[in-house]
Amino acid sequence: MITLTVNGKNYQVDASPDMPLLWAIRDMVGLTGTKFGCGMAQCGACTVHMDGTPVRSCSIPVSVAAGKKITTIEGISDKYAKAIQDAWVELQVPQCGYCQSGQIMSATALLKSKPKPTDADIDAFMQGNLCRCGTYQRIRSAIHRAAELVK
Amino acid sequence: MKNPTPTSLDRRNFLRITGITGAGLVLGLSATGSGTETVENISAASESFDITAFIQIEKNGHITLFNPKPEMGQGTFQSIPALIAEELEVSLDKVTIQQTGGEKKFGGGQSAGGSSSVRGSYQNLRKVGASAREMLISAAAAQWNVPVSECYASEAKVFHKPSGKNMGYGELAEAASKLEVPKSPVLKDPKDFKILGKKYPRPDVPLKVNGTAKFGIDASVPGMVYASIERCPVFGAKLISFDDAAAKKVKGVIAVETCERNISGQKSEGIAVIAETYWAAVQGRKALSVKWDYQGYENFNSKDYAQQLRDAAKQEGAVQHKQGDFDKVFAEAPVKLEAFYETPVVSHSAIEPMNCLAHWQEGDRLEIWTSTQVPGRIMADLPKMFGLKEENVKIHTMFNGGGFGRRLYPDYVYETIQLAKKIGKPVKALWTREDDTRMGPFRPMTFSAFKGALDADGKAIAFQHKVISPTLDGRKDYDKSKADGTMTEGISEQKYEIEHMKNLYVHHYLHVPVAAWRAVTSTTLAFAHECFIDEMAVKAKKDPLAFRMAMLTKDSDTKTLIQKLKEVSHWDKPLPAGWGRGIAQYEFFAGLGGYVVEVSKKGTGVKIEKVYAVIDLGTVVNPDTVEAQVQGAAVMALTAAVKNGITFEKGQTVQSNYHNNPLIRINEMPKVEVHILANGGPRIKGVGEPGLPAFAPALCNAIFAATGKRIRKLPFDINNIA
Ligand code: FES
Ligand code: FES
Numbered sequence: 001m002i003t004l005t006v007n008g009k010n011y012q013v014d015a016s017p018d019m020p021l022l023w024a025i026r027d028m029v030g031l032t033g034t035k036f037g038c039g040m041a042q043c044g045a046c047t048v049h050m051d052g053t054p055v056r057s058c059s060i061p062v063s064v065a066a067g068k069k070i071t072t073i074e075g076i077s078d079k080y081a082k083a084i085q086d087a088w089v090e091l092q093v094p095q096c097g098y099c100q101s102g103q104i105m106s107a108t109a110l111l112k113s114k115p116k117p118t119d120a121d122i123d124a125f126m127q128g129n130l131c132r133c134g135t136y137q138r139i140r141s142a143i144h145r146a147a148e149l150v151k
Numbered sequence: 152m153k154n155p156t157p158t159s160l161d162r163r164n165f166l167r168i169t170g171i172t173g174a175g176l177v178l179g180l181s182a183t184g185s186g187t188e189t190v191e192n193i194s195a196a197s198e199s200f201d202i203t204a205f206i207q208i209e210k211n212g213h214i215t216l217f218n219p220k221p222e223m224g225q226g227t228f229q230s231i232p233a234l235i236a237e238e239l240e241v242s243l244d245k246v247t248i249q250q251t252g253g254e255k256k257f258g259g260g261q262s263a264g265g266s267s268s269v270r271g272s273y274q275n276l277r278k279v280g281a282s283a284r285e286m287l288i289s290a291a292a293a294q295w296n297v298p299v300s301e302c303y304a305s306e307a308k309v310f311h312k313p314s315g316k317n318m319g320y321g322e323l324a325e326a327a328s329k330l331e332v333p334k335s336p337v338l339k340d341p342k343d344f345k346i347l348g349k350k351y352p353r354p355d356v357p358l359k360v361n362g363t364a365k366f367g368i369d370a371s372v373p374g375m376v377y378a379s380i381e382r383c384p385v386f387g388a389k390l391i392s393f394d395d396a397a398a399k400k401v402k403g404v405i406a407v408e409t410c411e412r413n414i415s416g417q418k419s420e421g422i423a424v425i426a427e428t429y430w431a432a433v434q435g436r437k438a439l440s441v442k443w444d445y446q447g448y449e450n451f452n453s454k455d456y457a458q459q460l461r462d463a464a465k466q467e468g469a470v471q472h473k474q475g476d477f478d479k480v481f482a483e484a485p486v487k488l489e490a491f492y493e494t495p496v497v498s499h500s501a502i503e504p505m506n507c508l509a510h511w512q513e514g515d516r517l518e519i520w521t522s523t524q525v526p527g528r529i530m531a532d533l534p535k536m537f538g539l540k541e542e543n544v545k546i547h548t549m550f551n552g553g554g555f556g557r558r559l560y561p562d563y564v565y566e567t568i569q570l571a572k573k574i575g576k577p578v579k580a581l582w583t584r585e586d587d588t589r590m591g592p593f594r595p596m597t598f599s600a601f602k603g604a605l606d607a608d609g610k611a612i613a614f615q616h617k618v619i620s621p622t623l624d625g626r627k628d629y630d631k632s633k634a635d636g637t638m639t640e641g642i643s644e645q646k647y648e649i650e651h652m653k654n655l656y657v658h659h660y661l662h663v664p665v666a667a668w669r670a671v672t673s674t675t676l677a678f679a680h681e682c683f684i685d686e687m688a689v690k691a692k693k694d695p696l697a698f699r700m701a702m703l704t705k706d707s708d709t710k711t712l713i714q715k716l717k718e719v720s721h722w723d724k725p726l727p728a729g730w731g732r733g734i735a736q737y738e739f740f741a742g743l744g745g746y747v748v749e750v751s752k753k754g755t756g757v758k759i760e761k762v763y764a765v766i767d768l769g770t771v772v773n774p775d776t777v778e779a780q781v782q783g784a785a786v787m788a789l790t791a792a793v794k795n796g797i798t799f800e801k802g803q804t805v806q807s808n809y810h811n812n813p814l815i816r817i818n819e820m821p822k823v824e825v826h827i828l829a830n831g832g833p834r835i836k837g838v839g840e841p842g843l844p845a846f847a848p849a850l851c852n853a854i855f856a857a858t859g860k861r862i863r864k865l866p867f868d869i870n871n872i873a
Binding site: 036045089133 | 355356551552782814820
């Protein structure tokens with residue numbers, strides 16, 4: 001049994017230690033907002049925060065996550081996250097929406113570390129999150145908008 | 152149409168507006184009672200009706216609109232219910248929207264593809280809404296004993312103008328349900344639209360920013376187990392035997408079963424490892440040892456196949472379209488040119504991998520949850536495949552994490568249903584990214600051979616586009632005397648007035664599963680077609696836009712589109728040194744779109760500076776969604792133009808995941824300025840696809856203008872223009 005702390009709650013999961021955190025979150029904790037896209041840290045769909053840092057949960061063994069504070073899309077609630085989510089709705093960013101949990105987790109972390117990001121900052125920070133629907137232009141605008149909203 | 156028996160009514164009655172698809176829309180009514188799971192209960196109550204049933208109004212005023220078009224990012228979760236809501240006079244944020252699951256009563260159009268959702272539903276679903284509105288108004292007028300003409304509907308209520316009295320739809324539903332259905336309901340004047348034509352927020356967006364939107368991959372039922380399926384990496388191979396002893400020793404693995412995949416005319420076997428967790432299933436799968444018979448396909452590779460297509464191009468081919476006397480005019484023309492264009496195989500690569508959850512109950516009842524573009528087709532297939540009756544099947548059409556044509560093919564659904572049946576437990580089968588990248592189906596390549604001729608004044612007088620390709624249905628016994636319509640899509644539909652034309656098709660078989668891909672064959676043909684038109688313009692020493700306009704003397708949407716492109720891109724304004732601009736347009740079954748792209752020289756490559764898109768719709772339902780769709784289409788087109796694509800070696804797909812089958816990332820995304828033409832007219836054109844085909848040729852024409860290098864083969868390296 002491994003104890004995971006997800007969104008402030010403790011869960012006992014019966015997972016083999018090498019199971020990626022992603023599957024423990026989705027299939028054992030039962031939170032499905034975090035998505036699977038590639039399983040090799042290429043797409044960012046599985047992005048969660050571990051002790052506040054964005055990580056690709058598909059590539060972190062669940063044993064490594066034990067004892068760390070995990071936050072998923074269902075658990076983000078600070079002013080940065082709120083601003084990002086509001087801006088995402090205002091600018092109607094999602095298309096299919098599948099990549100967007102990951103985009104939002106990354107964007108929230110970006111805003112926290114850089115409250116006024118430039119286009120170049122956004123491009124550098126958000127590069128790890130693929131969007132097959134091509135919502136990139138709106139993602140950029142929405143991050144700028146969120147930066148305004150956060151004040 | 153029968154009335155439901157009184158026993159099917161309970162304390163809560165519903166107004167049901169129903170229509171028969173076919174010759175025209177016939178509206179009917181049935182009153183039915185129900186609890187919360189309305190779809191199933193109504194299905195039981197209206198079993199004997201061959202009807203569609205899109206509106207449900209409960210006595211408490213709650214309204215549900217049924218949406219037959221799966222949502223995959225193209226916005227049908229808003230644009231389709233909007234058609235009903237507009238005429239019904241209800242606000243979209245006050246209704247529940249429910250995806251249909253292939254039920255007969257919702258008619259034959261339960262699929263999303265071909266950019267057809269809005270254009271196919273625009274009139275019919277508005278009529279559904281308008282009929283209901285008229286019935287609700289009549290019911291209120293009767294209750295108040297006032298003329299119908301003194302009443303109107305607004306915000307889910309009927310008002311009596313002179314007195315200001317009003318009643319909610321919920322209170323009126325039962326009385327309205329007993330009225331005659333209007334034969335020809337009066338549709339609203341577009342100038343009174345509150346939803347249609349407006350930038351209206353999509354109701355699925357809030358769900359997609361907090362993790363609550365449910366995709367196929369998110370479905371679960373108690374007792375569910377997981378499957379990961381091993382398939383032969385060599386296309387066309389057959390299973391000889393497998394050893395699952397090691398796989399079964401992996402903790403959590405509970406069974407190993409075979410299943411059959413059937414796609415694009417290709418059948419193949421898979422070995423599914425079924426486990427208590429998905430991770431265990433994947434580990435168990437790695438422990439399988441399998442013997443395949445490659446059937447001689449183990450040496451197949453892209454290079455040889457491409458050479459075969461080049462060789463096949465020497466065949467005359469089947470005539471796809473002919474006008475004038477191409478052969479003679481071309482032979483005698485003073486100026487002529489020829490060129491050969493090549494495009495690659497590409498993958499759909501939706502970020503949500505293929506998946507399905509199948510649950511058999513009591514042997515002959517089946518419930519499935521899946522991300523699919525075609526719930527209607529799945530429902531139609533199940534009786535012959537599994538001996539199921541429609542009333543015993545429940546399909547949950549989930550949000551699609553991308554479709555792009557891939558989810559028109561339910562191979563992954565049927566595999567899962569087989570497995571669930573074999574092991575007697577609900578099974579969720581999920582493809583890995585590697586499965587998704589390697590197994591196809593893929594967009595096939597098309598090669599194009601051109602001939603063009605000009606008269607002494609540089610006017611285009613003869614044109615030939617010969618397409619060389621496999622077909623999407625994967626048929627080996629293709630009748631070579633016929634030109635395949637899909638594989639020659641749009642090549643004879645362009646409005647350019649060229650007197651002598653002969654377009655041709657040469658088939659060359661491919662055993663790898665291929666499929667429709669967003670904008671289908673127009674994505675490759677437009678590149679070749681519109682680049683060659685550019686080559687003709689260069690040969691004629693004409694400005695490429697002016698050259699096109701000179702071939703458009705008659706009024707057409709294409710002409711209007713090019714004029715609009717000229718204006719929004721400031722085509723005549725000189726560009727800085729080292730820059731170039733290119734134009735392209737393409738009209739095909741889904742609609743009409745065009746681009747002007749500007750690039751600048753940067754080192755050995757080019758940088759995309761500006762992208763202007765114009766899409767012609769005739770009628771627009773949600774301009775905000777259209778803008779997003781066109782921007783997304785541009786990104787997808789750019790990926791297909793400048794990233795690797797799919798290649799084959801030793802009978803297998805070389806690429807496996809996003810690291811070697813890359814997609815455009817945010818730092819590579821150009822800004823796309825979108826303009827919409829919505830000037831009315833009889834034809835409503837599609838949104839999801841027409842933003843794609845013209846992008847690559849506009850880009851390559853711009854590159855020619857900037858660098859003098861003509862790109863005739865995709866993909867190419869944008870950082871190193873050879
Ligand atoms: S699923 Fe983790 S990065 Fe793609
Ligand atoms: S919104 Fe569909 S993949 Fe990003």
